Amino acid sequence: MAIRNYNGKKIIANSVKHTLDALTVEEALQININGTPFTVTMRTPGHDKSLIRGLLHSEDLIRNKSFHPEITLKRESENSIVTIADITVPENELGKGYANSRSLLSVSSCGICGRTELGELTFDKTPNKAKDKIDGNLIHNLFTDMSALQHDFNKSGGTHAAAAFTINGELVCAMEDIGRHNAVDKVIGKLISSKQLEKVKILTVSGRVSYEIIMKCFKANLPFLAAVSAPSSLAVDYAKEFGITLFGFCRDGRATCYSHADRLNLVQESPITIE
Numbered sequence: 195m196a197i198r199n200y201n202g203k204k205i206i207a208n209s210v211k212h213t214l215d216a217l218t219v220e221e222a223l224q225i226n227i228n229g230t231p232f233t234v235t236m237r238t239p240g241h242d243k244s245l246i247r248g249l250l251h252s253e254d255l256i257r258n259k260s261f262h263p264e265i266t267l268k269r270e271s272e273n274s275i276v277t278i279a280d281i282t283v284p285e286n287e288l289g290k291g292y293a294n295s296r297s298l299l300s301v302s303s304c305g306i307c308g309r310t311e312l313g314e315l316t317f318d319k320t321p322n323k324a325k326d327k328i329d330g331n332l333i334h335n336l337f338t339d340m341s342a343l344q345h346d347f348n349k350s351g352g353t354h355a356a357a358a359f360t361i362n363g364e365l366v367c368a369m370e371d372i373g374r375h376n377a378v379d380k381v382i383g384k385l386i387s388s389k390q391l392e393k394v395k396i397l398t399v400s401g402r403v404s405y406e407i408i409m410k411c412f413k414a415n416l417p418f419l420a421a422v423s424a425p426s427s428l429a430v431d432y433a434k435e436f437g438i439t440l441f442g443f444c445r446d447g448r449a450t451c452y453s454h455a456d457r458l459n460l461v462q463e464s465p466i467t468i469e
Contacts, residue, residue, distance in 0.1 A: 218352030248383030254291030
């Protein structure tokens with residue numbers, strides 16, 4: 195992960211002196227598939243191959259989780275902020291998403307920028323019918339474990355995090371990035387590459403949950419998604435439709451469940467509020 199330190203003038207604000215700022219790096223990653231530009235995404239450098247593999251899965255470019263494409267990374271030039279990723283994918287391994295290449299920049303705050311309409315997003319719409327149950331008292335521990343690995347956030351305050359857990363709360367993978375959706379793609383890509391996606395049931399994210407995070411979770415077949423902040427109305431609608439148990443406001447030992455609360459194992463004085 196990339197963090198830059200900037201020495202600057204002393205700034206006095208609210209009686210606090212700052213002599214050194216650590217800033218999260220934001221740079222461009224241009225993704226070419228079979229010699230043709232697919233998209234340009236803004237991200238924090240680091241774990242780029244995991245980011246790309248997760249993005250290819252989420253965007254329905256590669257459905258076969260057992261296929262691992264050849265990815266070559268190179269700087270556009272010595273001092274450029276652009277990294278070029280060249281990916282080779284046989285035609286028989288390409289999913290329907292390949293026909294919907296993005297024509298615009300995908301910024302770090304949004305995972306679907308560049309699409310001309312939501313209908314371009316291709317996916318199997320069969321709801322997740324997982325029968326797993328989650329202990330409501332477990333959720334606080336998940337965020338404690340994720341927070342312990344947010345090293346770059348502790349330095350800069352400028353990154354988001356995502357983490358993957360088993361149904362029993364065992365941490366499998368955690369990643370950081372300036373973009374929420376990038377952190378999720380890095381986690382999913384790492385899980386696919388390490389052949390651990392099938393053992394994961396829960397995804398946690400810092401910040402809010404919007405439409406694209408729900409879709410990435412759905413594509414990865416994860417039945418539980420929990421976030422520090424609020425979900426959007428569209429996120430809740432899609433979580434209900436696609437069979438994802440969605441938690442928001444997971445902080446201070448409490449949480450709110452917005453969908454599929456039947457997967458909750460609740461005990462007396464549970465910290466979960468059901469909407």
